[in-house]
Amino acid sequence: xxxxxxxxxxxKVNQLGKIFGxxxxxxxALTGPETGSSKDPVTGxxxxxxxxxxxxxAGEALGVVGESGSGKSTxxxxxxxxxxxxxxxxxxxxxxxxxxxxxxxxxxxxxxxxIDKIAVVYQxxxxxxxxxxxxxxxIASPLTAAGWRNFSSxxxxxxxxxxxxxxxxxxxxxxxxxxxxxxxxRVQLAKALANRPPIxxxxxxxxxxxxxxxxxxxxxxxxxxEEFGLAAVVVSHDFSVIEMLTNRCIVMNHGRVxxxxxxxxxxxxxxxxxxxKLVSAARA
Amino acid sequence: MTxxxxxxxxxxxxxxxxxxxxxxxxxxxxxxxxxVAVPGYQVPFGSREMPVARGWGSGGLQITLAVxxxxxxxxxIDQGDDQGVNAVNLRRLIVQSTKVSETTTAAKSSIVQSRxxxxxxxxxxxxxxxxxxxxxxxxxxxxxDMRELARMHAEADYSKMWVSxxxxxxxxxxxxxxxxxxxxxxxxxxxxxxxxxxxxxxxLDHSPFLTLFGAGREKRIYAVPPFTKVEPLTxxxxxxxxxxxxxxxxxxxxSNSSFLVEIPGALSRWVCSDTDWCERNLEGNL
Numbered sequence: 312x313x314x315x316x317x318x319x320x321x322x323k324v325n326q327l328g329k330i331f332g333x334x335x336x337x338x339x340a341l342t343g344p345e346t347g348s349s350k351d352p353v354t355g356x357x358x359x360x361x362x363x364x365x366x367x368x369a370g371e372a373l374g375v376v377g378e379s380g381s382g383k384s385t386x387x388x389x390x391x392x393x394x395x396x397x398x399x400x401x402x403x404x405x406x407x408x409x410x411x412x413x414x415x416x417x418x419x420x421x422x423x424x425x426i427d428k429i430a431v432v433y434q435x436x437x438x439x440x441x442x443x444x445x446x447x448x449x450i451a452s453p454l455t456a457a458g459w460r461n462f463s464s465x466x467x468x469x470x471x472x473x474x475x476x477x478x479x480x481x482x483x484x485x486x487x488x489x490x491x492x493x494x495x496x497r498v499q500l501a502k503a504l505a506n507r508p509p510i511x512x513x514x515x516x517x518x519x520x521x522x523x524x525x526x527x528x529x530x531x532x533x534x535x536x537e538e539f540g541l542a543a544v545v546v547s548h549d550f551s552v553i554e555m556l557t558n559r560c561i562v563m564n565h566g567r568v569x570x571x572x573x574x575x576x577x578x579x580x581x582x583x584x585x586x587x588k589l590v591s592a593a594r595a
Numbered sequence: 596m597t598x599x600x601x602x603x604x605x606x607x608x609x610x611x612x613x614x615x616x617x618x619x620x621x622x623x624x625x626x627x628x629x630x631v632a633v634p635g636y637q638v639p640f641g642s643r644e645m646p647v648a649r650g651w652g653s654g655g656l657q658i659t660l661a662v663x664x665x666x667x668x669x670x671x672i673d674q675g676d677d678q679g680v681n682a683v684n685l686r687r688l689i690v691q692s693t694k695v696s697e698t699t700t701a702a703k704s705s706i707v708q709s710r711x712x713x714x715x716x717x718x719x720x721x722x723x724x725x726x727x728x729x730x731x732x733x734x735x736x737x738x739x740d741m742r743e744l745a746r747m748h749a750e751a752d753y754s755k756m757w758v759s760x761x762x763x764x765x766x767x768x769x770x771x772x773x774x775x776x777x778x779x780x781x782x783x784x785x786x787x788x789x790x791x792x793x794x795x796x797x798x799l800d801h802s803p804f805l806t807l808f809g810a811g812r813e814k815r816i817y818a819v820p821p822f823t824k825v826e827p828l829t830x831x832x833x834x835x836x837x838x839x840x841x842x843x844x845x846x847x848x849x850s851n852s853s854f855l856v857e858i859p860g861a862l863s864r865w866v867c868s869d870t871d872w873c874e875r876n877l878e879g880n881l
Contacts, residue, residue: 419750441758448762455757462764462830484765 320366321542327363328398329385332356349566358566359385372543374553374560382566383546387512391431392421426456430503434515436495442488446498453505472501493524514546529555550593562586613660613693623661630818635784642814653811655727659708667695670704675712675868699871713795715872720803728810733777733787779826794837794854799825848876
């Protein structure tokens with residue numbers, strides 16, 4: 312652990328690791344970008360992520376880039392608490408006096424964090440929303456979890472959020488499964504922001520949407536990140552998403568971080584061979 | 596050939612007091628004690644095969660037969676009716692296998708076994724109310740995964756219940772759930788108050804009597820101990836209301852202050868659900 316703590320960070324991930332299965336003695340050396348595999352050839356264990364560290368400040372968005380299987384979603388799930396981690400630490404600081412060591416919390420306490428500290432927007436709306444419940448009801452869920460018990464206050468907060476995420480208010484009382492893909496993501500955003508969390512994790516938020524719809528949702532996300540001063544982690548394999556939303560990013564390959572750079576820099580002048588491959592593929 | 600229940604019982608060589616063997620009674624009593632110690636918590640128990648079908652009050656019957664003693668006086672009702680077929684059969688079974696005395700008047704009883712109602716009057720700290728419960732899990736309608744249900748109760752995470760009340764209000768303008776209305780017990784566990792109507796829920800709050808809920812098919816027992824807070828879940832600005840039909844009065848005793856049920860017909864009529872209370876009201880004997 313470093314003793315120098317930068318005062319600005321809201322989310323700090325330090326040497327986070329996730330291994331599925333039992334690793335052999337040299338397992339870490341036998342996996343990673345150099346060996347071209349995240350699978351331990353001796354035991355078959357998978358090093359999904361290892362030694363991942365970064366900090367995110369309020370109003371800043373960090374991108375996590377890599378092809379599928381590179382470990383980027385694992386990192387996000389470990390921070391969100393959807394998955395347990397094998398090593399490292401995750402800390403969040405929501406006020407100068409309040410610092411939480413996320414990985415030392417009980418599963419119950421971690422779920423509490425999801426109510427008003429860490430929000431997650433998933434690629435698949437079915438993961439973040441109850442599709443058989445109305446748009447308003449989906450937003451009522453985190454509100455009631457945070458103790459809201461007044462029906463009209465819940466209604467007005469839900470309509471305020473839907474208005475902000477550009478969901479027509481006349482759809483507020485329709486079940487979400489009747490919505491288009493883009494509108495479902497807008498409802499997910501509204502739900503994520505319900506209790507004004509300081510941190511939001513976005514996992515491929517526009518993958519699966521067609522280009523014009525995706526552009527609209529991206530515009531909205533960028534506006535929300537700025538407006539609410541959120542500390543955001545954006546996981547994506549899509550450079551146009553990373554370019555539009557993030558200031559800095561890390562590139563992951565076979566479970567390891569191979570490059571950390573400012574987003575502009577990475578796109579102009581990638582250093583690591585894998586980053587170069589990714590960028591040229593995106594530019595082609 | 597018909598064998599009378601009496602003969603069955605008399606021929607039983609190890610003649611049991613109340614059908615259940617002593618080991619079964621002890622197991623059920625333990626579950627009851629746990630339920631009383633943790634108000635609203637659903638305690639699993641080894642529900643026995645009873646001489647009634649599961650779903651016909653086997654849970655309530657097991658509790659009654661486990662807690663009853665020779666000096667108890669039993670009242671059994673189905674809806675509010677002492678003469679309903681199921682009530683008569685259960686009462687006969689209890690009385691003939693234990694030789695306890697029976698009554699139709701709540702105040703004269705010590706144990707009331709009921710399917711749908713809390714009697715209009717007469718229950719105090721001397722009483723045990725045993726309710727026959729079909730579905731003990733209040734969250735069954737919003738979550739099907741058993742592990743997730745256990746987690747939600749353990750963490751008192753009832754936001755899905757609140758969302759379902761929100762949805763009900765949005766879709767129907769009012770909260771439509773009538774029987775089995777979810778209530779928070781002792782500020783901790785949400786219970787299904789099934790099978791009683793909303794009308795009876797205020798009677799559970801800080802009631803002087805002990806209420807035991809038995810679900811035989813689902814193998815669960817839970818309890819509301821005397822003088823325990825029972826709060827129906829409702830939004831601050833959507834007041835909890837009991838069933839009431841404006842202008843309806845009992846066509847027999849004329850009451851408009853009791854829980855009334857409708858007898859459908861060309862000219863539908865309203866009558867008291869609690870038949871014993873209705874008769875005493877008619878006699879001016881309340």
